[in-house]
Amino acid sequence: MANVIDDETIDYVGILAKLELSDEEKEQAKADMARMLDYVDTLNALDTASAEPMTHIYPINNVFREDVVVNSDGSEESLANAPKAKENQYVVPKTFA
Amino acid sequence: MSLLSLTAVELGKKIKSHEVSVAAAATAVMDSIEKKDAELNCFITKLDRDAVLKRAEEVQKAIDAGELTGPLAGVPVAIKDNMNTKGVLTTAASKILGNFVPTFSSEAVVNLEKAGCIIVGKTNMDEFAMGSTTETSHFGATKNPWDTNKVPGGSSGGSAAAVAAGEVPFALGSDTGGSIRQPSGYCGVTGMKPTYGTVSRYGLIAYGSSLDQIGPIAKDVTDVATILETIASHDPKDSTSVKREDYDFTSALVDDVKGMKIGIPRDYLGEGIEPEVKDAILAAAKKLEAKGAIVEEFDLSLVEYAIPAYYLIACAEASSNLERFDGVKYGYRTESYEELHQMYKKTRSEGFGAEVKRRIMLGSFILSSGYYDAYYLKALRTKAMIKKAFDEAFAKYDVILGPVAPTTAPELGSSLSDPLKMYLSDIYTISVNLAGLPGICLPCGYDNAGMPIGLQLIANNFDDKKVIRAAYSFEQSREETRESQYLASED
Numbered sequence: 103m104a105n106v107i108d109d110e111t112i113d114y115v116g117i118l119a120k121l122e123l124s125d126e127e128k129e130q131a132k133a134d135m136a137r138m139l140d141y142v143d144t145l146n147a148l149d150t151a152s153a154e155p156m157t158h159i160y161p162i163n164n165v166f167r168e169d170v171v172v173n174s175d176g177s178e179e180s181l182a183n184a185p186k187a188k189e190n191q192y193v194v195p196k197t198f199a
Numbered sequence: 200m201s202l203l204s205l206t207a208v209e210l211g212k213k214i215k216s217h218e219v220s221v222a223a224a225a226t227a228v229m230d231s232i233e234k235k236d237a238e239l240n241c242f243i244t245k246l247d248r249d250a251v252l253k254r255a256e257e258v259q260k261a262i263d264a265g266e267l268t269g270p271l272a273g274v275p276v277a278i279k280d281n282m283n284t285k286g287v288l289t290t291a292a293s294k295i296l297g298n299f300v301p302t303f304s305s306e307a308v309v310n311l312e313k314a315g316c317i318i319v320g321k322t323n324m325d326e327f328a329m330g331s332t333t334e335t336s337h338f339g340a341t342k343n344p345w346d347t348n349k350v351p352g353g354s355s356g357g358s359a360a361a362v363a364a365g366e367v368p369f370a371l372g373s374d375t376g377g378s379i380r381q382p383s384g385y386c387g388v389t390g391m392k393p394t395y396g397t398v399s400r401y402g403l404i405a406y407g408s409s410l411d412q413i414g415p416i417a418k419d420v421t422d423v424a425t426i427l428e429t430i431a432s433h434d435p436k437d438s439t440s441v442k443r444e445d446y447d448f449t450s451a452l453v454d455d456v457k458g459m460k461i462g463i464p465r466d467y468l469g470e471g472i473e474p475e476v477k478d479a480i481l482a483a484a485k486k487l488e489a490k491g492a493i494v495e496e497f498d499l500s501l502v503e504y505a506i507p508a509y510y511l512i513a514c515a516e517a518s519s520n521l522e523r524f525d526g527v528k529y530g531y532r533t534e535s536y537e538e539l540h541q542m543y544k545k546t547r548s549e550g551f552g553a554e555v556k557r558r559i560m561l562g563s564f565i566l567s568s569g570y571y572d573a574y575y576l577k578a579l580r581t582k583a584m585i586k587k588a589f590d591e592a593f594a595k596y597d598v599i600l601g602p603v604a605p606t607t608a609p610e611l612g613s614s615l616s617d618p619l620k621m622y623l624s625d626i627y628t629i630s631v632n633l634a635g636l637p638g639i640c641l642p643c644g645y646d647n648a649g650m651p652i653g654l655q656l657i658a659n660n661f662d663d664k665k666v667i668r669a670a671y672s673f674e675q676s677r678e679e680t681r682e683s684q685y686l687a688s689e690d
Contacts, residue, residue, distance in 0.1 A: 111564075114567070115560050115563050115564050115567075116544075116560075118518075118563035118564070118566075118567060119518060119547075119556075119559045119560050119562075119563040120522070120525070120540075120543045120544050120547050121544060121547055121548050121551075121556055121559065121560065122541075122544040122545055122547075122548045123548065131556075131557070131560060134557055134618070135557075135560060135561060135564065137619065138510070138557075138561055138618075138619075139561075141507060141510075141619055142507040142510060142511055142574065142578075143507075144503065144504070144507050145504055145507050145508065145511075145577055145578065145581055146577075148501070148504055148581060148584070150577060150580035150581055150583075150584060153580040153581070153583040153584045153587075154580070154583055155576045155579035155580050155582075155583065156579050156580070156582045156583035156586060157409065157579060158409060158439075159395060159409075159586060159634060159635040159660070160395075160396070160441070160635070160660075165435070165438040167435055176302055179302040180302055180528075182300070183298075183299060183300060183302075183528065183529035183530070184527070184528060184529065185526055185527070185529075185530070185531070185532035186532070192527050192528060194527055194539055194542070195536055195537065195538055195539050195541075195542050196538055196539070197538065197539045
């Protein structure tokens with residue numbers, strides 16, 4: 103089964119992945135994704151109906167801890183990594199036009 | 200013999216007996232990096248010499264005062280650049296983290312520091328650990344110290360090459376689909392991925408969280424067991440960290456495999472494997488058999504489904520994990536933008552490399568409505584079946600033996616043009632991550648071109664000591680290993 107990724111799909115994936123692709127990149131991405139999907143489609147030959155989806159190999163239990171503060175504020179250090187900061191806050195561009 | 204040829208444990212002994220000072224060891228390592236790394240490019244960041252020597256002085260004092268008595272006290276180490284190091288640039292080999300200086304260190308790094316190790320630098324890797332050759336790094340490819348026209352493997356290629364070249368006695372790597380074991384094989388060093396949950400992932404920049412595991416890359420099995428014993432811990436900060444019953448991995452350094460049942464999957468010796476690799480693996484099995492192990496071939500099954508299942512799961516997790524890189528809190532932000540969403544998109548498009556984008560897009564697609572069941576759940580069902588196949592194998596065998604990769608290290612540039620071909624180099628390592636198993640890779644011979652061949656030993660969850668014991672026993676009976684051209688040139 104050969105997968106074909108159309109423009110609409112790759113645009114949708116761009117929105118989900120928050121990536122902006124040039125026309126050239128878009129064509130490459132369509133071809134790459136189709137090829138990857140063709141490859142992973144080999145799984146279709148395997149009957150998995152009897153297997154439960156396994157997210158974790160061990161039984162997962164919620165890990166509880168006491169709600170005690172163990173770290174310091176650290177906001178100044180953390181903000182030092184921000185591309186833009188002002189008055190102890192991150193600066194982002196306007197969100198409403 | 201030069202200091203650089205010593206194993207980490209041998210160097211630690213000399214430091215303890217005051218034959219070598221901590222500063223002298225650190226200086227020898229930094230000089231070696233200075234001399235060799237211009238060509239090999241194992242390091243993204245080298246620590247400032249004065250800062251390293253200051254730390255060496257503190258550790259020396261603690262050793263002299265009898266406060267630091269462990270086997271790795273004073274030993275220099277390199278850390279893969281996807282593990283956070285407080286105050287030291289941590290890039291994950293990506294432009295998007297090109298200026299990121301963490302405010303905390305990963306738990307594995309903290310454990311090494313507590314043991315008195317001296318961090319000298321951060322090693323090169325595939326961007327966000329996505330690759331099998333260390334060629335997808337934003338900071339250029341690392342070269343294999345055995346033959347600089349070849350790749351070191353990946354994604355922990357910088358760590359493996361640095362150890363093989365004698366730039367550093369040992370290093371930490373991380374392994375999501377073979378990223379410790381495969382480069383260890385290509386570079387002729389010893390590397391181990393422990394059972395999932397053994398080493399805390401706190402502070403490790405996540406790729407595929409259900410698969411990622413930190414582990415040691417070193418010169419021999421004794422080093423690997425000693426380092427693992429140092430970095431392994433139950434960490435409440437990592438909810439997948441496991442409280443193990445045993446952390447005494449060095450107690451498994453026993454030269455005895457009498458009665459040990461070893462299975463060789465026929466599926467690992469079939470199509471695609473180079474004859475020289477196959478011969479070396481079978482010869483290694485014979486050595487263990489001669490020492491009293493019971494060796495037989497068996498059908499593991501499902502091997503051909505491991506890679507497609509892995510890429511679906513890893514890409515799905517990566518697409519989620521890498522959402523945090525948006526140009527707001529840290530790292531790169533695009534130059535010009537008008538509104539928030541455009542800023543996100545431009546930042547990510549300019550900050551991520553081609554392979555990372557490829558995997559994020561595939562992951563986003565298979566998690567999207569309408570495709571989730573057909574791809575993501577299908578992969579998780581396949582994972583359950585692969586785990587079951589291993590459960591059945593380990594009902595019969597203590598250890599599974601096979602190659603680490605179908606070939607020795609390929610030429611630089613030969614894999615990037617065809618990602619699917621690159622993915623196939625991980626065929627023998629990937630299922631170990633899907634099932635969370637411990638696996639080790641150690642050298643077992645050389646091909647006609649003189650490139651090292653890696654032997655892989657795998658055991659059931661929490662049977663890390665069986666892997667160490669089998670590997671140690673093999674190592675004791677192995678012919679002398681050679682040194683890479685870079686390490687050999689020291690003497």
